[in-house]
Amino acid sequence: MNRRPRETRGAFTNRVRFMVVDEPSAHREFALPGSRLRYGPDKTVDVRHIDLYLRPDLERQHLDGVCTTTVRALDEPVSSLTLDAVDLQIASVEREERPMQFSADGRHLTIYLEPPLAPEEQTTFSIRYSVTNPRHGLFFVNNHAWTQSQDENARFWFPCLDYPHEKQTTSTAIDVPKGQFALSNGALVERRDDGDRSIYSYRQDVPHSTYLTTMVVGPFVEVAQPLERADGTELQIFYYVLPGREADGERSFGKTPRMVEVFEEKIGVRYPYARYSQIAVADFIFGGMENTSATTQTDRTLHDERAHLDFSSDPLVSHELAHQWFGDLLTCRDWSHAWLNEGFATYFEAVFREADLGYDEYVYDVFTFLERYLEEDSDRYRRPIVYNRFRDPIELFDRHLYEKGGAVLHMLRGELGETRFWRAIRRYAGDNVQRNVETIDLIRAIEQSTGRNLRGFFDQWVFRGGHPQLTVVLKYDEERKALTITIDQKQPVDASNPAYTFDVDLGIVTADERRMRVRVERAHETVTIPLDERPQVVRFDPGAFILADVTYEFGDRFAAAALAGDSNVAARIYAARELAKSGSASARAALDAAFTSDSFWGVLDQAAKALGKTHAPWARRLLTAHVHHKHPKVRRAIASALGSFKDSGAADVLVAIARDDESYFVRAAALHSLGKTRDVRAFDVLASAIAESSWNGTVESGAARGLGELGDARAIPLLIAATQPGRDETLRRAALDALARSGELIESERAGIVEAIADRLDDPMFLVQRSAIDAAERLADGRFLAALDRLSVSGFDGRVRRDCAEAAIRIRESQKVPAQVNGLRTDIDALREEQRKLQEQIESISRA
Numbered sequence: 011m012n013r014r015p016r017e018t019r020g021a022f023t024n025r026v027r028f029m030v031v032d033e034p035s036a037h038r039e040f041a042l043p044g045s046r047l048r049y050g051p052d053k054t055v056d057v058r059h060i061d062l063y064l065r066p067d068l069e070r071q072h073l074d075g076v077c078t079t080t081v082r083a084l085d086e087p088v089s090s091l092t093l094d095a096v097d098l099q100i101a102s103v104e105r106e107e108r109p110m111q112f113s114a115d116g117r118h119l120t121i122y123l124e125p126p127l128a129p130e131e132q133t134t135f136s137i138r139y140s141v142t143n144p145r146h147g148l149f150f151v152n153n154h155a156w157t158q159s160q161d162e163n164a165r166f167w168f169p170c171l172d173y174p175h176e177k178q179t180t181s182t183a184i185d186v187p188k189g190q191f192a193l194s195n196g197a198l199v200e201r202r203d204d205g206d207r208s209i210y211s212y213r214q215d216v217p218h219s220t221y222l223t224t225m226v227v228g229p230f231v232e233v234a235q236p237l238e239r240a241d242g243t244e245l246q247i248f249y250y251v252l253p254g255r256e257a258d259g260e261r262s263f264g265k266t267p268r269m270v271e272v273f274e275e276k277i278g279v280r281y282p283y284a285r286y287s288q289i290a291v292a293d294f295i296f297g298g299m300e301n302t303s304a305t306t307q308t309d310r311t312l313h314d315e316r317a318h319l320d321f322s323s324d325p326l327v328s329h330e331l332a333h334q335w336f337g338d339l340l341t342c343r344d345w346s347h348a349w350l351n352e353g354f355a356t357y358f359e360a361v362f363r364e365a366d367l368g369y370d371e372y373v374y375d376v377f378t379f380l381e382r383y384l385e386e387d388s389d390r391y392r393r394p395i396v397y398n399r400f401r402d403p404i405e406l407f408d409r410h411l412y413e414k415g416g417a418v419l420h421m422l423r424g425e426l427g428e429t430r431f432w433r434a435i436r437r438y439a440g441d442n443v444q445r446n447v448e449t450i451d452l453i454r455a456i457e458q459s460t461g462r463n464l465r466g467f468f469d470q471w472v473f474r475g476g477h478p479q480l481t482v483v484l485k486y487d488e489e490r491k492a493l494t495i496t497i498d499q500k501q502p503v504d505a506s507n508p509a510y511t512f513d514v515d516l517g518i519v520t521a522d523e524r525r526m527r528v529r530v531e532r533a534h535e536t537v538t539i540p541l542d543e544r545p546q547v548v549r550f551d552p553g554a555f556i557l558a559d560v561t562y563e564f565g566d567r568f569a570a571a572a573l574a575g576d577s578n579v580a581a582r583i584y585a586a587r588e589l590a591k592s593g594s595a596s597a598r599a600a601l602d603a604a605f606t607s608d609s610f611w612g613v614l615d616q617a618a619k620a621l622g623k624t625h626a627p628w629a630r631r632l633l634t635a636h637v638h639h640k641h642p643k644v645r646r647a648i649a650s651a652l653g654s655f656k657d658s659g660a661a662d663v664l665v666a667i668a669r670d671d672e673s674y675f676v677r678a679a680a681l682h683s684l685g686k687t688r689d690v691r692a693f694d695v696l697a698s699a700i701a702e703s704s705w706n707g708t709v710e711s712g713a714a715r716g717l718g719e720l721g722d723a724r725a726i727p728l729l730i731a732a733t734q735p736g737r738d739e740t741l742r743r744a745a746l747d748a749l750a751r752s753g754e755l756i757e758s759e760r761a762g763i764v765e766a767i768a769d770r771l772d773d774p775m776f777l778v779q780r781s782a783i784d785a786a787e788r789l790a791d792g793r794f795l796a797a798l799d800r801l802s803v804s805g806f807d808g809r810v811r812r813d814c815a816e817a818a819i820r821i822r823e824s825q826k827v828p829a830q831v832n833g834l835r836t837d838i839d840a841l842r843e844e845q846r847k848l849q850e851q852i853e854s855i856s857r858a
């Protein structure tokens with residue numbers, strides 16, 4: 011799964027932050043009240059095959075189905091079998107055309123086998139069922155319908171054993187009105203017309219987990235783009251979009267054949283399914299979903315030529331394609347090991363980027379994975395990547411699972427070296443085809459293919475939460491002729507949180523580069539290297555492999571040299587951050603030079619952010635001087651950073667960019683920043699921009715965010731209007747964020763703002779609802795608590811339930827405990843206890 015298109019991710023910034031005390035336990039608990047340890051269930055049968063006949067009725071939002079399942083008993087006789095089947099109306103269950111006894115309670119369907127199935131005996135039974143207005147799993151949107159089964163929602167649209175460890179072959183016949191298209195898993199076996207109906211029959215011969223089953227129905231058109239491999243074989247690749255979006259579809263999905271080639275080569279296992287289709291649907295609740303051979307993608311990723319300037323669907327497309335191996339062919343045995351799906355798919359976004367655009371882009375991708383994980387760790391909670399204490403498995407699908415998982419694989423590449431890393435990946439993939447995997451399977455594949463025992467590595471980075479917080483200090487002593495490098499682990503270190511242990515490469519550049527590897531084991535390490543002359547550049551971790559929050563204290567001279575001369579993107583970024591903080595004349599000159607000479611946009615993106623954080627007039631002048639940089643992503647970063655300067659000089663520049671830039675995203679960033687400057691011209695510019703109609707509401711969203719920053723009561727009605735149903739989804743979400751911001755700024759408008767946000771807490775658009783929850787949390791207003799408590803139990807999606815529970819906890823904390831007071835652990839614990847009790851009460855009420 012991809013949570014949402016990359017450019018619009020980032021919901022968890024601006025959380026209410028209440029720092030208790032600066033110690034390891036100050037990181038929030040991941041497990042919410044009501045969490046328990048989860049394990050996959052026992053098995054009594056092996057499901058061999060599921061055959062589905064599906065007849066969806068789009069107008070009535072109804073599905074009639076027949077689910078015919080073949081099971082084989084394991085080692086004991088089986089007299090009853092309980093399937094997951096939520097809200098399904100069961101009409102009959104038959105075995106060899108004879109009715110069977112069954113009972114259904116709205117959550118499960120129990121079938122009684124008389125006589126019992128003997129060990130290893132196989133049987134087939136058919137369940138005739140229907141469902142109207144399903145709560146989850148099957149969604150009817152306008153003129154089409156799609157399913158979403160991950161993590162455990164197949165049970166809302168067909169009866170099944172709904173766990174990832176259950177793999178079976180499937181066949182699907184979808185009966186639709188003539189003129190409609192239907193997609194499911196595997197080969198298209200037949201498409202036949204029957205009167206005014208068409209029946210599409212698919213067959214998936216490679217066993218796959220239940221959650222990977224799909225059905226999409228609607229008036230889609232097909233675009234074919236086959237891959238002809240070098241060995242003469244062909245893979246059929248299709249894109250399906252609603253009529254009129256064909257060109258956007260090709261623009262968005264056009265690199266898929268190339269991705270297949272890259273991944274087959276890297277993974278050493280051929281693409282495993284009969285064909286590969288991507289279908290773009292409306293109101294999708296994720297970015298994409300990797301159903302075997304038939305990925306569902308959000309239609310928000312379809313984009314026009316102008317958006318293509320600085321927006322790409324490649325991360326989403328490569329992520330879902332990588333899942334066809336990691337997730338689909340090899341599937342986590344239970345959700346606690348879901349990083350074997352998501353960490354891998356995230357990492358392979360960067361792998362494709364490297365093959366397509368080069369090593370700098372790869373490193374910058376991994377760098378952003380790290381940044382995003384660090385943000386979640388500091389703002390939200392800390393947990394080990396492999397973790398099995400939760401309420402809903404979907405809670406695990408966070409930045410620890412995706413981004414930290416991806417960053418761990420990058421570090422593993424550094425640990426093993428290029429050849430051994432890819433050999434290990436191929437061994438892991440090759441040995442586990444069609445199997446369910448746990449992390450130990452990866453550890454074993456590494457051991458078998460390279461001899462390396464990395465149990466310690468995995469204990470530290472995967473089975474333990476957190477990361478080292480490193481400060482690296484450089485000093486060259488002219489008199490002693492020695493270079494000293496100190497590496498401090500600033501995170502709290504004690505018996506239960508030992509210092510991290512890792513090897514790090516150092517590069518000392520004089521006339522040539524000398525490489526050495528040092529072992530870091532203690533919280534404070536010092537390396538002294540005799541050197542006759544001062545080195546030009548000193549490189550710490552030149553591959554940027556170490557998963558850590560790193561700060562350089564190199565001094566201006568070394569930092570400037572690194573920014574100008576280090577070949578690694580991450581090193582240049584850390585140097586730029588140090589120089590921005592310094593602000594000395596030489597630091598400014600080095601930064602200015604970088605904007606002219608650095609060939610990689612990512613370094614300048616980060617440099618602009620660091621300059622914005624200084625709030626210094628010199629930094630504003632420097633940014634303004636480069637505001638017409640040729641790369642739109644650099645212009646976007648500069649426009650964002652200029653929002654830190656509340657002066658008319660910044661506003662002058664922003665007004666011009668907001669009007670003229672060819673990129674939607676640059677304009678949006680400029681509008682947002684213009685609001686922050688509170689310039690007198692801002693309101694009129696923003697009020698006019700929020701009425702535009704640009705791709706995915708991008709420009710309007712920037713205007714909404716800008717209006718939120720103005721602290722001007724005239725903005726409130728514009729923002730409330732922008733949250734209404736019918737407006738663009740992205741705009742609605744931005745307007746909710748902006749309303750929360752306005753609520754912080756204008757006390758007198760708070761009541762109306764609270765009401766407008768509360769109105770959207772039950773919004774049927776999933777992402778809008780989540781933005782409303784974020785906004786409620788940010789305002790920390792007690793008036794939201796009743797709705798949040800209700801939704802934390804009854805919300806339709808596990809993510810909604812989790813967000814509401816977290817928001818309610820934080821609002822209660824912020825209301826009862828004055829912020830910025832240390833040493834209040836007992837009060838916090840008491841509050842958590844109170845929250846837990848309340849939660850139990852709510853749960854007992856809802857059970858009753």
Ligand SMILES: [Zn+2]
Binds near residue numbers: 012329333
């Ligand atoms: Zn994914």
